[in-house]
Amino acid sequence: MNNQIKDAYSKIRLDYTSQEKLLSHILQMKQPQKHSYFIPIMIVSVCLLCIMIYPLFNHSPLPTPQVADTPFQIDEHLLPLEAKEKGYYVRTAISVYNHDKIEEFLNLYNQGKPAEVICALYTDEGDPIYYSLQYLDTIIIQIDSRQDRFGKKELLRFEYKYFGYYHNTYYAYNTVLDETTIDTDQCLNLFP
Amino acid sequence: MRKYHSDEDIQALYQRHIDMLFRICYSYMKNIADSEDAISNTFLKYIQTDIEFQSIEHEKAWLITTATHICQDMLKHWWRRNKIFDEQTSVSLETFAIDSTLDAILKLPNRYKTVIYLYYYEGYNTEEIAQILHIPSSTVRNQLTRARKILKKKLGDNNE
Numbered sequence: 576m577n578n579q580i581k582d583a584y585s586k587i588r589l590d591y592t593s594q595e596k597l598l599s600h601i602l603q604m605k606q607p608q609k610h611s612y613f614i615p616i617m618i619v620s621v622c623l624l625c626i627m628i629y630p631l632f633n634h635s636p637l638p639t640p641q642v643a644d645t646p647f648q649i650d651e652h653l654l655p656l657e658a659k660e661k662g663y664y665v666r667t668a669i670s671v672y673n674h675d676k677i678e679e680f681l682n683l684y685n686q687g688k689p690a691e692v693i694c695a696l697y698t699d700e701g702d703p704i705y706y707s708l709q710y711l712d713t714i715i716i717q718i719d720s721r722q723d724r725f726g727k728k729e730l731l732r733f734e735y736k737y738f739g740y741y742h743n744t745y746y747a748y749n750t751v752l753d754e755t756t757i758d759t760d761q762c763l764n765l766f767p
Numbered sequence: 768m769r770k771y772h773s774d775e776d777i778q779a780l781y782q783r784h785i786d787m788l789f790r791i792c793y794s795y796m797k798n799i800a801d802s803e804d805a806i807s808n809t810f811l812k813y814i815q816t817d818i819e820f821q822s823i824e825h826e827k828a829w830l831i832t833t834a835t836h837i838c839q840d841m842l843k844h845w846w847r848r849n850k851i852f853d854e855q856t857s858v859s860l861e862t863f864a865i866d867s868t869l870d871a872i873l874k875l876p877n878r879y880k881t882v883i884y885l886y887y888y889e890g891y892n893t894e895e896i897a898q899i900l901h902i903p904s905s906t907v908r909n910q911l912t913r914a915r916k917i918l919k920k921k922l923g924d925n926n927e
Contacts, residue, residue, distance in 0.1 A: 576918065580887040583868040587790045589799070590862050597803050598781050601810040602774055 646730045647707040647717035649693075658695035658703060667697040684710045684738055694765075700725055706765070714738050714747050716763060733763055772814060780813065784827065788834050790888065794880045795838035797873050799862075805841055809834045828899040835881045835900070842877065871921040879914035882907055 589597070651657075658665045659672035664680075666672075676692050683690035694706040704726075705719040718731040735747035746752055748762035756762050788809060792802035812833055820826035865873070875883065881900065885891045893911065897904035 576915075576922065577887055579868050579922070580872065580883070580918070583866065583872055584790055584794075584884065584888040586863045586866070586869060587793045588786060588863060589789045589803075593799070593803070594785055597785075597806060598778065600803075601781065601807055601814075602777060604807065604811055605772075605774065605777065605814050 646719075646732065647705070648719045648721070648730055649703075649705045650721075652722045653695060653703055655695070655697060655703075662693075663705075664692055664694040665697070666694070667701075668699060680708060680710070681738070684714075698723055698726065702726075708738075708765075710738070716747055716765070735763065771817075777810065777814065780826065780830075781810065783823070784830050787827070787889070788830060791831060791834050791881060791884055792838055794873060794875075794884060795835075795842065795877060801841065805834060805838050808837045808841075812837070831881065831885070831899055832901070839877060868922060871918055874921070875914055875917060879910050879917075882910045883914045883918075886911055 653661070653663075655665050655667050655670070655672065662673060662676065664671075664673045664676040677694070680690045680692040690708075690710045692708050694708065695703045696706065697703055700723075702723045702725070704723055707715075707717040707719075709715040709717075714735045714737070716731075716733040716735065718729075718733075720726055721728040721730070733747065736749045737747070737752070739746050739748060739752040741752050741757065745765040746757065746762045747765060748756055750756065750761070752762060757764075785806070788806050789802055792805040792809075793799070796802045796805055809830060813830075818829065820829065872880075872883065882896055885896045885899065886893070891899065893904050893907045896907045900907070
């Protein structure tokens with residue numbers, strides 16, 4: 576029986592043409608394996624390229640402001656020139672610095688784009704009251720008056736819908752900006 | 768670092784073992800097309816692993832075990848289990864004659880096929896078969912005895 580079984584097995588044979596076809600099929604199966612890293616590498620490369628060129632196409636002069644989780648506060652008693660150096664809009668009794676910052680803020684606000692500016696308004700005694708103005712759908716005003724030696728030392732936060740200019744003064748308000756809303760404190764007087 | 772098998776490696780392996788693999792796969796699958804699929808899957812497994820064979824015998828043992836498992840898996844597949852073979856209407860594409868002995872071998876239960884092939888065709892003894900298939904040698908002996916009994920019954924006692 577041994578030889579009979581061996582002879583029977585000997586008959587099972589794939590012809591030459593089929594063998595060649597099968598080999599080429601197997602070698603074809605290998606091809607995707609060779610390039611299996613190609614697609615992930617391409618995706619990563621494109622992502623890196625996008626990250627690198629993003630700043631070139633991002634013409635927004637200011638980064639998009641985010642509403643801070645923690646209250647706005649500046650813990651230093653900055654002199655007007657120090658505040659100017661930091662890029663804040665500065666207004667003292669006798670001078671104004673970085674007026675372009677507030678203009679930039681107003682331009683962006685008028686275009687409906689997110690904007691942010693920090694202001695340092697000095698009291699007659701020379702103490703800074705810091706304002707943070709943010710525009711992101713609404714106007715968020717945060718005030719840090721803790722450096723004002725003769726006033727209330729507090730951190731305040733207000734939210735208004737609009738920003739306007741009335742009788743040489745900037746206001747933040749919710750409905751209309753007129754004598755009545757100004758007299759009844761329905762708006763916030765920011766600075767002249 | 769993962770090692771990839773070159774085309775030359777695959778080709779050399781294929782040339783060395785295609786006949787053996789085809790015999791094993793055909794004994795399970797009983798048709799050329801499925802046997803070719805099983806061989807392709809065996810080589811696909813080889814391509815996907817970074818195995819480095821220590822000897823030709825190691826290489827042979829790995830291919831026998833892998834091909835056997837692949838054939839058994841293919842036979843377990845739901846599609847094959849639910850497929851109704853109509854032997855009367857199917858067209859035979861085999862390029863070799865299937866005599867009564869080969870027919871009896873093909874009709875053996877699947878669990879005996881690799882053992883029978885390795886013992887009778889490749890000439891391995893039961894210890895070597897046990898090593899190749901990672902099963903106890905007593906199991907190999909039992910399977911051989913049962914397979915022989917079936918074959919004798921089918922082929923007749925005078926073939927002994």
